[in-house]
Each structure stands twice: as structure tokens, then as C-alpha cells.
Amino acid sequence: MKPCEYSCRTAEHVVSRRRFVETLAGVGAAAVMPGFGMFNSAAMAAELTRTQKRMLVINMAGGLSQLESWDPKPGTATGGPFRAIPTSVPGLHISELLPKTAKVMHHLALIRGINTHEDDHGKGDYIMSTGRRKTPAQDYPVLGAVVAKSLDPGDSALPGHIIITPGGGGGRNADSAYLGPKFGSVVLGNGKPPQFSERQQGLAEEASSCANDLRRKVNDHFALRRRTAQTEAYTQSYEQGLELMKQREAFDITKEPAGDLERYGTHDFGRHCLLARRLIEKGITYVRVTHSNYDTHCENFNFHFEQVGEFDGPFATLVTDLHDRGLLDHTLIVVLSEFGRTPSINQLYGRDHWSKAWSICLGGAGVHRGAVIGATNATGTEVTERQVDGGHLFHTYLSALGIKSTGHFTVAGQKMPIADPAFEPIDELLT
């Protein structure tokens, strides 16, 4: 088959198109017009990718028990059956369910005085995702959208906000509120690449390329009548889509060395952590991996024994790998939940929803290694030192990434504070 008799992709054409876009005023043009391939030196691009800040969240969905993880209270009425073990940070003990993590604690830090005042899954998740309480009048962008927007390198065809879940998947989520769909999360259900990023079965590449050349030709013809930021954004979205197809390998963990999968574990969470590492290395600004389900109203100890056990290995490997590759200095890792679990143990050996005194683990980027912020009393029923809320955490994450958390986004001329102005970062945790 002969190729189409024209091409719209000459260097000259691309340049003039971009120049036109630059002259378009307004947020719209800037927001919808990421270019790509602008780096003329591969080395320069690689360096920028290496030092660019990014964030990796592990969401312990359902509510991880702080007592069976970061804030054990062995030998007390509330402590449960598990012991505490020493870690690589002198004097710091965590649950014996995390032996491998204990060895990498010198890369990490703990916040043990969290009180989010919200025991509902949805609302708790909202606080941890947005740093704000849910109100019917105004919806706020989630952390991933805020980070993707704030750290947007502007030159990537890959989405900046990715969620890896055990199931589900599909298009782009509407969780970016006023930041617009560009920063909405793209869900990789069971770690599969984005929907429709694979060439349609039976469609020859030549046919697609011919059809796209024809599309460009029809567009160029229409552009002689009218050209706007919106028409440019629309035509560019196809180029981005095609570019995403080319970079689809970024989502393919079979391209990683064979031994790595063994190190991470062949179960879902292991594969997802390996995929997260790959995506972080590719310069994706925000990746969230879901580990589910910690909502242990009954048999809390058996479930945590299994679940935390599954989490421990891949997580420690991930921390080590990012450190070894020099990425930990630029990557903030956070292990969070929507809340913790009750110190009291119910009749079914379960622990219930508990937002009054719980913990998260974090590290990398601008976080002090080995730090412990806040404390609870001997039985874990009260915060006794440095109590913080979801708003403080949200400010802290952003600050650790070098984002001015007291700044604002300008949306349609209106200033929207990036984080809830009623809170501030936990400064002592930050380098």
C-alpha cells in the first residue's frame, strides 16, 4: 500500500502550530496545550525526569490498624497479640508484622498523633484526599490532581495522575474538580494500561496513520476559516493519544528485569508496586497504589497478619529500590488510610472505625528521615503530643514536594487556596 500522498507532521509545521498556540491568550490555551518531544537532548530530558518531584501513595483501603503497624502497644489491654520490634532507627519500634519495613525505617518517618474527627469511610477518605471536610457547596480536587497540576512537567503525553487498583478501571475520573479533566485520575484496573491505548484489533497501522493524516488535512482546511484555543486543544488531543499509544510500554512490567517481579512478589500488590516503580521512573508525577481491604470489624488480627504481611515485602523493596536509584530524594512516599482502628477490641476480635488517634508512614523528598512526630498514650486511646488533622497532612505532603502549600490556584480569575488555609504544614518534619 502506498502511503498517503501528504504529511502534516513536518518540523516546520509543528513549529508554526506551536507558535500559533503561544499567541493564544488565556488559561485555556496553556492548560490544554502540553507539547511533547520538546527536549532536544535526551540526556537533558533524562536529567529533568530524574530530579523532577513526584509522589507515590499507598492507600491501605478500609482503614489500617495503627496498633498492628506504626504505633503498637504490646502488653496493654488494647495492644492485641502482636509484639513490637526494633527498627533501623534506634529507639523506634513498630509492629512485628512489618519486619522488612523495620529494616528501611531510616528512610522513612511516622506521624503518630493524627485525629481526623471523622469515622465514615467516604468522608474520612475525602479528608485524607483533599485535606478538607466535605461540603455540599464546593468540591475540591484530590491530592493526585493537586500534585499533578503543581508538578506538571508540561511535556508528557502520559497522564500525571494514576491510580492502580485491584479491579475496575476505565477512563478518566472526575476527581480533579476545578483543576479540570487533564488532572483527573486515570485508573489502571489491575495494573492494565489505560483504556483504548492499544491499537484496535484488525486496524492496520498504515490505515490509522492514513486516517489521521486525512483528519489533519480536514482540520487544516477548517483552520483557514477559524482557529481557537479549543480547536487547537481538540486537534492536539489526538496527537497526545497517538503519543500515549507509542509510550504504552510505560505500563508494561514485563519490560522490567525478570528477577524484579520475583523480588516484589507475583501477587497483585507485588505487581502493582513494581508497576508503580516503573511509572515513577518514567516521570509520572503522582501514582497511587491501593492495597485492600483493611476494614477488619471482625478477626482484625488474622486479617492484619495476612494483609500487612503481604504489604511488608513489596513496600520495603520499593523503598529500597527508589533509594538505590537515587529517586527517593525526589519522591515522596506516603502510606495512608481513611482512618485507623479502635484500640478497643470488639467481641468478634475486630477493631472498628477510629479517627481519634492514628498514624501514617511517609518518607522521601523533603521529609526528615527517621523522624517520629506526635504520640499517643499508653493504650493508644488519646493523642498526647502534636495532634494533627488531615489538613496538616495535606499541607505537609505538598511542602515536602516543594509546593508552596499556602499558595493558590487561579481558576477563572478566582483564587482557590491549594490547601485549606485553616491549617499549616508540620514544619518540624520537613528538611
Added chain:
Amino acid sequence: MRKTEEWNLRAPTDGLTLGAFQGLSFQKHTYTLDPIFVIQSPASTQPIGARALAARIIALCAISVFAVAEMRAEEPLHLRIDQLLDAAHPAGQAAPANDADFLRRAYLSLHGVIPTAVQARAFFADAAPDKREKLIESLIASPQFSHWLALRFDVMLMERRTEKHVKLAPWREYLEASFAANKPWDQLVRELLSNDGADEKTRALARWCLEREGDSNALTREVGRIFLGRDMGCAQCHDHPRIDDYTQRDYAGLQAFFSRTYLFQPDEKKPAVLGEKADGETAYTSVFTKVSGATKPRLPGDAEISDPVIPPAEMWTVPPNDKDKNVRAIPKFSRRAQLVAVLGDGHHPAFRRNIANRLWSVVFGRGLVEPLDLDHSGNPPSNPALLDLLAESIATMKFDMKTFVRELALTRAFQRALDLPELPPEITKAVSERLPTLEQEAKAIAEAASTTENAFKDARTAMLEVQRAAEPPTAELKKQETAFAEAKKAADAAQAETKKVEDSLVAKRDVQKTLAEAAAKSNEAAAKVPEAAEVAQAAKTFQTKADQATGEIAALEKDAVAKKTDADARAQTVTGAQQAAATARTTVEEANRNIAAKQTALEAAAARQQAERTKATYAARLAAEVKAALAWASAEAADRPSRETASKTAAALAVAKQSADALGAEVNGSPAKLAALEAAANTAVADVAKTKEAMTAKGPAATTLAEAAAKAAEAAAKLPNDADIKNAAAALKTKSDAAAGEVASLQKTAGEVQAKSEAAAKSLADARSAAEKAKIDLAAVQQQMPALEEQATTARAKAAETATPTAAARDALAAAWGPSFAARDLVPLLPEQLCWSVMQATGVLDQLRAQSTDEWDKKNPLSDADKADAAKQAARTAGIEQLLRDKIRPHEDQYIRAFGGAPGAPQTDFFATPEQALYFENGGVLRGWAASLAGRAGALPDPKAMAEELYLNTLTRLPDATEVTTVASTVAARPPEKKTEALTDLAWALMTSTEFRFLH
């Protein structure tokens, strides 16, 4: 001036005021009617010719650039709209759109879907001058119009919220029925806001409130946004920081309608309904100024609505039931019902403006105010007088939306082309002469606006001062009232104490008296019966008790006096406290009167500021628009010569190339040609020689024969009777004649060949000189060629250079003209429009309709008698339509997921993501459908017919020559068996193009 009848815009006496927004300053000036200023309203809806319009505008420019329109109430609204727009665009407007653009636009705007190729062909072929009006009438008369409008309003009202409390199906049915019946907007709003969801039959209507969780702040913001065009969300906690027009007081007034409303759902398994409390007041404190206020329900700018005084015992229709949590209490007086009344009576200016603006945006793709929910003086309509007219008109029409939309669609404004016109020099000249004045006026108005702005700020400061000044006296009053209450309480207590002591004193005295009497009698008895020791003992006891009581009485008396003194003192304090409280109250009342006065002043200042700011924004926009038009005209004028030069030089180059080619061919062909001519000349020379030779051979014999014949004839004459001689002479004569004839013939031939030879020689000579000339000419042309080529290249580069600023100037003017409706703006299709149009273009819609018809007819066969029954036929049509919609819905949902906004977020925001592109690229559905269109096109005989089929079906227009060539070459580039694949690529490309994605 708010009455429609008074809408006569005329020139002010000074002739200089900005006529286009005189509506705003109507009350302040006296206007006189001067016919010179009047643009006559066109007799028909036919577009005014550009030149005619120019002439009118120039006539106006001579006096004031701002054209002034006279409008008469009896004129149809669409004419009055056009008059206002004509007047607001001194530099002109885009020409009417061509048939193809108009047809596509009318279908997409009024039916939400592109026309079919059949409909397009019929419309293009129709020669009737009024075919556009007829099309609009027929589109509006179709059920698809109300279906489309119902959908637009569903999206607008619910913003694609999911079905949490109320099912979608009955809600959609309700909207469909409402729009099919052309229910007026005010009635629709009343129905939506008054329904509490308790009645299962009408529960769907409560969706608007219930899906907002019955939350008073959510409902307040949403009523502001969707019914008043004012997003006052930020004013919940303080006056809007950027928008002076949106105050916390207004927000709280609106919120007070909903503050008692809540979501009632004691049992999660049962549906939620709206509940309302019987009491609860709205107070607010600014988080900025810390100043507090309280308000009754009130629409912005209206008076507060007081609650009726109802005794607490009669507050409930259904009282709260502590024993049964499933009982929903119903108050006698509902504040939400008050909102239904005051919003639903359609009196409020913002209510009118909002619906007028929203319907305008349905027809024109964007509102006069954008965003639709940010109507305020800092963001005024692109044409303030026009929105005023529309708001009044829709109220006069009793909120009849169909009639209103019809008027909008009949305007010339609706027909404006996307392409910008060349501005005639006479217009640009007139307008550019006027521009400095325009800018000056804009500057003056901006200054005036800034004065009112300062006055407003001062008034706000003054207000804040009196509010702050009122704080100490208010606190003092509170303190005094507390002190009074405390003193009163203490005085009352002391009074009670006094009374208690006095009472016990009375009782004690009574006891003492009795005891004393008993003692006396006992003593008496003891004296009489001395031997009875027990009597004496009793008497003694009585005496002791009586004495004791006397002592107690003394103590009580003392206490009573002390208590009384204390009570009197406390009563004194109460009087003092009462006086102090009264004094404090007077001070507070004074302060409150101050606040009220300042509030009035503030509102007046705000109104002035808003009016002036609207004017200033408009004036600045007008000046900027004129400037943009002039920039476009000059860029276009600069571009034109270079374009012309480019095409001239290109033509010259083509001519030269052509002649070089011809000359080259001539020069190349000349050797052969000359050789042939030379050969012919040689032949001719040979022929001459041959003839001459023959003559030489035959001539002497003939002469001899002639002499012999002459001699013989002489002899025969002398001997007439000699027969032999006679015969011999005759024979000689014959011979001689023959020879003579032969010679004569030879002589003739000789002449001929000679001539031929001469001609051949000449031809040869000519050809030789022509060949020489061609050689010279060719050399000359070849010498010229590089220069011509360079000229053409330079001119082409120059043209490309000037084309860039021209395109920039074009886009800049389009950006100014689009929002003010002087030219058509590009509008992205809504997900449903995109989905339906793809289905229409590919023929899928027709297929599904046919399927639906079959299904219906199979299930509900009509007898011949039924077929004559109009009601049964109508039921069949509706049934088929319903089946069709059910089949379309899953596809719609996919498009909504890909192209729609998030649930609860504004749905008109445009965004383009790679996921959308990949859905079209790899989703499979679009290519599959495109193949269906390609199959139909491929069945046609030639590429031109194929191209026409593709373009008419997808883009509602015929392809131009280049596009036909592209189709032909794309098809030709593939082997015959891949023809459909090539056409599929083409169909896919057309449907993923910007021309398809945007309404234009």
C-alpha cells in the same frame, strides 16, 4: 422603564451619549426623537446588504458612532434584537451564513443533531426565498425540538447528577411531558421547588432539591446559580472578595428560605423526602470583618419577608412525634413555599435575565453573559441593552419558552457567518475617524465608573463604621439587660424572702397568742386546783413556750425589717437598671437607625456603581472591538496586495513556463520539419526541371508539325478538289493540334510547378526564419525564467508572512465578535449532540429507527381500521420514538462519560483529553459505523459522487475540488478490494475533525 411599552430608545438631546446602552441611563436623561438618528427597521427578515448597512452606519457615524435604534413594542422581537445588534456594531458584522452552515446550525441548535444528506440536498435545491424561516418553523414544530429542549434543561438543571434519591426515568418523563406541553418556565420552577418528594406520583419533581441533599447551603448556591444566574457560593462566609455585587447579606437572605429545610430519611431503606422545621432564624457573621447580621428570607434587592405570628401551639400541621421517628413534622408556615411564591411569580429581574440568557445560549451556543451563572456588573452582558430587552420580553411572553426560542432563531443574528467579512474602506474610514472619540468616551465613562466605585467603597466603609460603632452600645445594652434581669431576679427573691419572714411572723404571733392564752387559762386553772401539780406544770410549760415565742417574734420582727429594707433597696436597683437599659436601648436604636440609613445609602451607591461599571465595561469592549475590526481590516488590506502579487507572479510564471514549453517543443521539432520542407522544395524544383525538359522535347516537333500543317493547308487551299491533299492536310492539322495541345498543357504544368516550387522555397525560408526566431525567443524566455521564479517565490513567502498576522487579526476580531454575536462563534457539541450526529452521519440512527419500527409493529400490529385512527397512529409514533431512545441511550452514556463534565459540575466547559481521542481511535465503534457510511459511498460510480456522499452525510456540505481530489487519490492509492477501507478512513477523519466537533 421596565415596561416593554416604554422601550423606545432614542437619541439624547446632546447627541453624544452612547446610544447603544441608553437603556441603562434611561431614567436620568430626557430623550427626544430625531428621525435622523433612527435606523429604520427592515421590512422583512432578509439580511440587509452589507453596502446598505454601511451607508446607514456612515450616516450615523456622521453624528455619533453609536447608532441609535428606535424600537417599537409592536415589532416582533427578532427584529428588535437585530436592530440592537446592528446598532452595537459600528464596524459591521459578518455576512449571513451560506445554506450549508445555516442548515447544519439550525438542526444542531434546535434538534441537537445534524441533518441527513437527503435533507441537505432538498434544502440546497429549494429556491424559495423564505426557506430559512420555513425550516426554523418546521424544526420548532417537530417533537424532536421539545425532546432536545427537555434534554438541554435536564443537563442545565441537574448537571448530570446521578440518581441517588430519585430515579432518572420518571424525572426525564416529567421533563419530556413539560416541554412537549410547552410548560412556562415560571411554572416549571414552582413545581421543582415546591415538591417535597412525599407523594410517590409526583416525587420525580423533587429531584432538583433531593439530589442536592436538601442541604440549605447547597440549595442556596444552586438557586442562585441556576435560577438567578448568580453564583454566590463565596458569599456564604463573607461578601464576595472579587464581586462587589454578591453580598453575604443577599446570600443569607436567600439561605433563609432554605434554613429550615432538611433531608428527612429516618429509615435508610425508605426514600428520602424534604422536611422543614417550624422555626429557626438566619444570622451570619463575616469571617473577614467579624460584623454580624440577621435576616428574614429575602431575594437580592427585595424586601425581607416576615414570618406570620403563630402561637407555638398552632405551629404545626403535623407536629413532631417523639415516639415515632418516622413521622415527618409539617409546619403550618413554610419558608420554602415563600421562595416558590416570590421566585415563581417571575417578578425578579435576575430571574428574568437568567432564563433569557440561558435560552439565548441554547440557541446561540453561548450566553450574552458568560459564564451563565456569573451575571454581575463586573462581568456584564456583551450587550446590556439586549439582555434587558430579552428579560422583559420573556416576562411579557409569560415565560413561554418555545415562542421565545422561535424569535431568537428567526433573527439575522442567528444566521451570521463564521467567516469575517472584508470591511469596505468607507466603513473603516468612517469608523477609524470616530475611534479617538470612542476611546475618549470610554475613558470618560471609565473615570465616572471609578468615581462611583470610590463612592461605593466609601459607603461600604461608612457602613462598616456604623456597624462597628453599634457594637459597643449593643454590647452595653446586652450587659444592661442582663444586669436588669439579674437585679430583677434578686429583687424578686428579696421580696419573696420578706414576704416569707412576714408570713412566718404572722404565724408565730398567732402561735404566741394561742400559747399566751393557754398559759393564762392554765394559770387560772392551776390557781383554782392548786393540788394538781401537773396542771401547774402544764401552765408553766405553756408560759415558757409563750415566752419563747415572744422572743422569736422579736427576732422575726427584726429580720422582717432587715429583709424589707433589703427588698426596698433591691427594688431601687431594679428601677436604676431598668432606666440604664432603656438608655442603652435608645442608643442602640439610634445606632440601628444609622445602620439602616447607611444600608440604604450603600445600596444606592452599589446600584450606581453597578450601572456605571456595566456602562464602562461595555464602552471599553466597544472601543476594543472597533480597534480589532480596524486591525483586521488593515491586516487584510495589507495581506490582499501580497496575496494578489503572489497570485499574479504565480500566473506570470505559469505563462512563461507554458510558452517556454511550447517554444522548446517548436525548437525541438524544427529540424525534422525543415528537412521535410526542404525535401518538398527539392521535389518541386525537380518537377520544374522535368516539365521544362518535356517542353524542350515536345516543342520543336510541334512547331515543325504546325509549319507542315500550315503549308499543307496552303496547298489544300490552292487545290481544293484534291481529296488526297485535303486529307493529308487534315491529318497534319490533327497531329499539329494535338501536339500544340500537349505543349499548352505542359506550359500550364510548368507554371504550376514553378509556383509550387516558389511556395515551397518560401515555406522553407519562412520555417527557417521561424526556427531561428523560436530559438531566440526560447533563449529569451529561459533567461527570464529565473527572475520570474524568484519573483513568485518571494511573493509567495511575502504572502505567507502577511497571512500570519492576518490570521491573528482574524482570530482576534472573531474573539471579539463571537461573544457579542457580530460573527458566529465556534461551540463544542454537547456529548449527546456529538453522539446523535455521528449516528446520523453514519446511518446508524436510521437503522435503529427501522429496527424500532419493526419491533413496535411486531408487538402492536395495527389493523387497517387502526391505521386510520389518528390517536393510534400517534401512539405508534411515540412508542417507536421511545424504543429508539432506549436504543440510543447506551451510546449516549459512552459519549457522556468521554466528553461530559463531572456530575454536579458545569456541563458547558470544554475539554479535550487523549482518552477521548483514543476512544475514537481504538474504541472500535466509530470506525465500525464509519465503515457503514463508507459502504454506501463505495457503491457510487465515481470518486466525485463518493466524495459528495461522504461530505454531505458528515459535514452537511459538498466537497470542493481539492477535497474531491483527496478522496479520489485516497481511494486510488489502495487496491480495489480495499476501497471501503479507504473510504472508512475518510469517513472517520471527517467525523473526528474540528469541523464536525464544533458547531459553527
